[in-house]
Amino acid sequence: MTTMKAVEIKGGKGPIENLFINEIPRPKIDHAKALIKVKAFGLNRMDLLQREGMYPVPPQAPSTLGVEFSGTIEELAGESEKGFKRGDEVFGLAYGGAYAEYIAVSTHMLLHKPDELSWEQCAGIPETWITALQAMYLIGEFAPGKSILWHAGASAVSIAGQQLSKANGASAVFATARSDDKCDFCVKELGAKAAYNTETADWSAEVLKATEGKGVDIIVDYIGPATFAGNLNAAARDGRIVNLASLSGAKLKPEMAQPDFSNFVRKRIRIEGSSLRSRDELYQGKLRDQLHDHALPKFKDGSFKVHIEKVFPWEQIQEAHRLMESNKTKGKIICTIA
Structure with missing residues (x-):
């Protein structure tokens, strides 16, 4: 043949x-x-x-x-x-x-x-779980005791990531999604500590509240410009932001929250993009x-x-x-x- x-x-x-x-x-x-x-x-x-x-x-x-x-x-x-x-x-x-x-x-x-x-x-x-492992370990430098936030929490990679994070000793696992139904799924089915609806909640403020002002050690993001400011706000000192996609476009738009770039220096944040393929x-x-x-x-x-x-x-x-x-x-x- x-x-x-x-x-x-x-x-x-x-x-x-x-x-x-x-x-x-x-x-x-x-x-x-x-x-x-x-x-x-x-x-x-x-x-x-x-x-x-x-x-x-x-x-x-x-x-x-x-x-x-x-x-x-x-x-x-x-x-x-x-x-x-x-x-x-x-x-x-x-x-x-x-x-x-x-x-x-x-x-x-x-x-x-x-x-x-x-x-x-x-x-x-394969693609889903390997991407999650790459984001967590090779780029995000995950270790037991670190906290982590997965954007697009009901996406396949974040579903894998939340399970991996919880099983491998994360101190807290957070997620975001664009509906209450998906947020409930992350908490009830995947074991996230909390999940926030990005359409109705100030998710970065909620993350800071849930971590008593510390923020999260690792953020895995696929959204890009629309979550950029929130990521800088929600990241902990020496935090790692892993960007895997840019679903909200290639550039910041006027209607989007504007980032406070002082966070980069003040929190010693590192942001890194990656593509597995x-x-x-x-x-x-x-x-x-x-x-x-x-x-x-x-x-x-x-x-x-x-x-x-x-x-x-x-x-x-x-x-x-x-x-x-x-x-x-x-x-x-x-x-x-x-």
């Missing part, structure tokens, strides 16, 4: 209606890569941006969308990592290409699928190992949960993208391939 079915975008970019399933060449493998027959793949917000031509895709990525998947190993190249064989059930992270029947991916980014988890659950772990394989591989060692056992015993909003057959990829664009989800959107 030299071809396969994959989701493509008419014209290379565009609205949801441009997504369709087409016949394309099946990828070839070399070096340490494996060819995976995909069972399920997870959607991420970067997919929406890439579909619209607004995401900087790394040069090694195929044009096909999708970075996380689960499936079975069909073939292995000669330099593949030991411990994998044809027929193994796996899940993993890729630079792209998961919206397809087959994907070529480095074995350094694969994990064996636990029997305790479904294909759908495994497809929702642009990192090299060695960097991503270290995070895969961390996921394997620190998170996978807790998935197996049920301590960590993959919260799935909805599963679609991949023929309904347009409906899946439409649901993600609605911003009404609490957890992952997964597509399955029969």
Whole structure:
């Protein structure tokens, strides 16, 4: 077989209606890569941006969308990592290409699928949980006893992050969201100490009140300009602000709260931006190992949960993208391939 079915975008970019399933060449493998027959793949917000031509895709990525998947190993190249064989059930992270029947991916980014988890659950772990681990540890310098705030608390990465923070000894876990329902979810389902509705509350003032004026040690942010001033206000001395996206735009607008830049010096705040997808394989591989060692056992015993909003057959990829664009989800959107 030299071809396969994959989701493509008419014209290379565009609205949801441009997504369709087409016949394309099946990828070839070399070096340490494996060819995976995909069972399920997870959607991420970067997919929406890439579909619209607004995401900087790394040069090694195929044009096909999708970075996380689960499936079975069909073939292995000669330099593949030991411990994998044809027929193994796996899940993993890729630079792209998961919206397809087959994907070529480095074995350094694969994990064996636990029997305790479904294909759908495994497809929702790699990008989400590795991003949370990266933000917490490699950038935010998390350690037991530190407090942490996760913006967009009902997003998949923050759902993972709150679980990781609580399990790994955070002194307090906070979250924000844009609805009371999502805030309740963070507190009741994920164990956050408190969650604040950014539409109705002065969340940074509430964080300061809850921490007796100290602020939080780590803030993980995807919003950008709209939360910038609040982040500087809510951060503790020597606080770390990790910026992973800029969903409120690229620039501060007049109607947004204006930042007090004296906070940078007075509190010795460090802000750092990052993108997991642009990192090299060695960097991503270290995070895969961390996921394997620190998170996978807790998935197996049920301590960590993959919260799935909805599963679609991949023929309904347009409906899946439409649901993600609605911003009404609490957890992952997964597509399955029969």
